[in-house]
């Protein structure tokens with residue numbers, strides 16, 4: 612259960628941040644998940660809901676999961692596009708092989724709305 616351990620570490624991080632801010636409750640938790648992050652989206656969502664229910668601070672939090680589509684950036688012509696596959700090597704505008712993955716692998720806590 613890879614997704615469960617990810618969900619638990621996201622919840623721990625959220626609680627730690629909220630405690631540092633001296634909050635008593637987390638109203639909203641927002642997470643970015645890239646389509647190429649390697650996690651099973653459905654399983655992660657399920658695990659997160661279960662983990663949130665088990666934590667006092669998170670029990671009433673609204674969970675927002677942003678799915679991030681893969682986005683390639685060409686360093687030659689600065690064109691951004693959605694690659695058809697992970698092994699995409701060529702810019703679909705100028706044909707250069709100077710691509711970098713700009714978005715799509717994220718798996719992180721993006722924002723918290725806390726109540727103090």
Ligand SMILES: [Zn+2]
Nearest residue numbers: 685688702705
């Ligand atoms: Zn290009």
